[in-house]
Amino acid sequence: MSKASIILPTYITKQPSTGKEVKFRPFTVKEEKALLLALQEEDITTVTTAIKNTVGVCTSWELDPETTPYYDVEYVFLKIRSKSVGEILDLIGSCECSPTAKTPFSVDIGDTVVKPSPVENINIKIPDTTYTVIARHPSISDFASLAQTNGESATQVVANCITSVFTDDEVMSWDSTEKMEFVESMSPKQQKELAQFLKNMPMTSIPTKYKCKACGKEHVGSLSGFENFFV
């Protein structure tokens, strides 16, 4: 390390799904530039890779963005962003009263919530079989592959999210192809609880509130999605 290096401070946050402490540092100007460039490309793979790298590097890979649930990565990313750039996001609110009604307002990253309350991996018993699966919520990479989706990649994501399959007396050591065959062989009824678990995944969001400057209408909502967290 050269003498000119600045030692970045370390902060601690909690991973929403596990409650575990995660140490992180802010991102640097150079890292921010790379993020902004990636975002401009509007290509989901580029953006996903940039976010995974940022969260990975800033947490010294304590958080593995490849398998960590999406909302955990978003939450930790927002914490990193708040310590790197600032706690406040300045935004412009629109209103249906007029296309020219623009109301500047701001939100506090400290108000970020993850709802509904996340749970760590859960056990799901597959009806009419002796199988139980342990599933995790989709990661950011799972989402990226769903966005470029066809039916097959949706099944692949479900298979990815199965971390373990077992019966009363055996733990399966299946690879991803076997897990996929397992998912594909289920009836809709058998898949129901698993699909429900994935569908009801918690979301990370920041509450928003502003009063339209033109008509006075109160707008209450929330901000979510990485593209909105960069402003």
Ligand SMILES: [Zn+2]
């Ligand atoms: Zn208005």
